[in-house]
Amino acid sequence: MKAISSQGRLFWSMVEGPCIKSFRRLSKMQEIRFIVNEVPRRVIVDPQKSLLKVIREDLKLTGTKEGCSAGHCGTCAVLVDGEVVLSCRYPVAKTKDKEITTIEGxxxxxxxxxxxxxxxxxxxxxxxxxxxxxxxxxxxxxxxxxxxxxxxxxxxxxxxxxxxxxxxxxxxxxxxxxxxxxxxxxxxxxxxxxxxxxxxxxxxxxxxxxxxxxxLYAADLAVGGCAHIKVLRSPHHHAKIIHIDTKEAEAIPGVLAVLTAKDVKGTNILKMAGDDQPILCSNKVRFIGDPVVAVAATSEEIASHALEKIEVAYEPLEPVMTLEDALKEGAVRVHDDRSNLFFEQPIIHGDVGKGFSEADIVLEKSYSTQTVEHGYLENDSGIAYIHENGQLVVMAAGQNIHAHRKTIAEALGLGLEKVRVIQTPTGGAFGGKLDVSVGGILGLAALKLKRPVRLVYTRSETFAATPKRHPFFMKVKVGAKKDGTLMALDFDVTADGGAYKSFSNSVIQRGVIHAQGPYRFPNAHVYGKAVYTNTAFKGAMRGFGVPQVAFAIESILDELASELKLDPLALRMKN
Ligand code: FES
Ligand code: FES
The missing domain is CATH 1.10.150.120 ([2Fe-2S]-binding domain)
Incomplete structure (x- = not known):
């Protein structure tokens, strides 16, 4: 057994770096005066703090948004002396005695x-x-x-x-x-x-x-007495959790709670479309970014600092990184209690063998598509609190609040009537916010602390810990007459579902339904499969599997038209 504990901290330190650095710099404060939206203001801050954080956190002007924190998206733009600056990469020290205009101005x-x-x-x-x-x-x-x-x-x-x-x-x-x-x-x-x-x-x-x-998006909500949550995530594709030591983190002043799977009273399973994804991992991690420990503290900086002090001993396991690895005989299992092949959906009509035998030409090709991140600009964010009527209230961006309510209630062991979910204005989603992301951890922390809690993912976390579009691997065979009349289709799709099911089943179902495109194939055999691997989990995204199969069917029809020396549009119109 190779038990390691430091690698996790190192990996997420890179991600959470700025917070931790600012925690260490709290002893080097400066008074900075400037004009904001024509009003003289002054703040006492770490001069290296970003102008964006000062605008949002110290001046409470939340109209300026934080999308990437890296100078790549433009959501944080403000005017400084009439010129545009990306405030996420602009130290507040540079604004001394200058005039700042935000969207509110x-x-x-x-x-x-x-x-x-x-x-x-x-x-x-x-x-x-x-x-x-x-x-x-x-x-x-x-x-x-x-x-x-x-x-x-x-x-x-x-x-x-x-x-x-x-x-x-x-x-x-x-x-x-x-x-x-x-x-x-x-x-x-x-x-x-x-x-x-x-x-x-x-x-x-x-x-x-x-x-x-x-x-007001979720990260803009002002909540009095709010605790801030940060999440420790897996640095491994696949590993057993041997031991979690949280003592040192718990002893840090300002740390209010350090939460693991043991604190979850319900099923700990976020049962939306899938039935396999924990709020916090208990015995095993299945992809880089799987959540293991959540820390609630009086500030984000303290919560981030506490993550550094948590010791997680892992036993790394052989990762399953490709479909070939996942489907080979004796393959390592991503989930110990089930096969890596977790969903199959055939659609069959006519007699494909007869159709191919009657065709003048048979073409066989393979196509693949890649993993795609949704790239919505609002990072997953939310707050939770216990209402005076005893209900757990979760306010977060999302796309399916009734299902989220049921999912959170079951996972936390609460009756449905004990949970209320309020959807905040959602800064883009495209299918990526159909799954519960921050809601489970928020609910867990609010129940434990009995005080409001807030969790705002960094861009790195949003990339690492939310669903992606499935990569599809497709083998397509078409048969046609010389005049372009389509006779038969054999279409085999294998989708990489990643570590958890999420909406894979629906994506495969939609994919196989649309695999024939809008074309008339008198004989068709379409077969879809979804497979676990130790990669980021795949879920809903614009089109639910249809863009992938459309790419394959349209590509092979172009190739067929070329082989038959027919106009590609005429071939399509004929069918
Ligand atoms: S460019 Fe500043 S948040 Fe993206
Ligand atoms: S990102 Fe421009 S309107 Fe949504």
Whole structure:
């Protein structure tokens, strides 16, 4: 047995580095004065603290969002002396005596800026998480020119990611505001409600709140006396948990609770679509990022520091990293009590053998797709508290609150009536927030402490610990007549489900249903399988398995058309 304890700390120290460093720097504070949204302010802070953290935590201006903390997404943009800075990478020390403008200083709900109206009017806002940053950048552009070309707008907004809108409407919003400033229109009017709206363009009811930064996402909620949670995660693909020593962490001043699977009173299983994923791992970890211990403390920094002091002894196990490894005879099992092949779904009609024998041409190809991260801009976040009526209340971003309520109640051993789940405005999800992420740990901590708790994933955690799109490995065989008439299809799909089932079953079912595309195959044999591996778990994502099979079926039809020297569109129309 090789028992190791330090590797886990090292891995997550890289992830949580800034928090731990700031914990150590608390003795080096400075007074910094600046003007924020035309109001003189001063803060006493670690001068290396990011401007973003100061704006959100010290000044309580939550309109500026934290998407990546690494200068890559643009959600944290603010103006410093009129120039855009990405505040997540900007030490507050650099703002001494400067003028800062956040989204709250651009306009308000009662008195919105024309750009905010234009974003709402043009339909440039969906989840709204990118919107404050986009508006800040657009303001800086229009301050320099009122006649930007489309190319100039695109170039200006290049540092900003929007995962929802497709950008076109955002460019149109900037053009609309520019034309207002050039006095080509008298006003930008919103149609928020009213009669006879069917078939008409109306403004999203929440658009202006999002444009002014007043929408409160889970991480923006102000909760008095809140404890902050950080999670220790597996540094191993596959390992047994031999021992967890939390004594040193518990002794740190400010640490309120150190929670392991032993503290969970219910099933500890987040039974959404799957039945295999624990809130906290008890005896085994199955992918890098699996949660093992949660620490609740009076600050995020103390909670992060406490993670460093937890000793977890693991016995590393042989990891199952590929489908071949997972399906070979005598394969190591990801879950000891069940086979790695956890779901199969055939769809069969006609007589495939006969169809191929009557075909003039038979083509056989293999296709594969990769793991894809949803990339929603709002990291998984939430709060939980015990209501005065005794109910556990969980407020978090999500996509399926009724199922989340049942899942959290069962996992924590509570009656359904004892749990209330409130969905907060959700900063993008695309299927990735169908699973319960922060809710289980939040509920566990709130029950233990009987005080409000807060858990906000870092971007690294969101990447590591939430579901992904399934990679599909597809063997496709089609038979056709010389004139392009399709005769038979044999389509075999194997999906890498990762460490836990999540929504794999539904993804495979949708995938096999759509494997034939919109085409008429008189004979078809489609077979889907989902398999466990020691990789990040795979779940729902835009299209539920359909994009993967569409890629394969459309590719092979192009190849068939090429072989038959037919127009690819004509071949499709024929079938
Ligand atoms: S660029 Fe600052 S949070 Fe992403
Ligand atoms: S509206 Fe842009 S990320 Fe959602």
């Amino acid at each position: 651009i306009g308000t709900l009662k008195n919105p800026h024309p750009l905010q109206l234009a974003f709402a009017k043009a339909g440039a806002i969906q989840c709204g998480f990118c919107t404050p940053g986009m508006i800040i950048r657009s303001k800086s552009l229009l301050d320099k020119t009122l006649s930007p070309t489309k190319e100039e707008i695109k170039k200006a907004l290049q540092p900003h990611i929007c995962r929802c809108t497709g950008y076109q409407k955002i460019f149109e919003a900037v053009e609309l505001a520019a034309s207002y400033f050039r006095r080509e229109m008298k006003s930008i009017k919103l149609k928020l409600e009213g009669k006879n709206t069917i078939g008409k363009t109306v403004t999203r009811i929440d658009a202006l709140e999002k444009a002014t930064g007043t929408t």
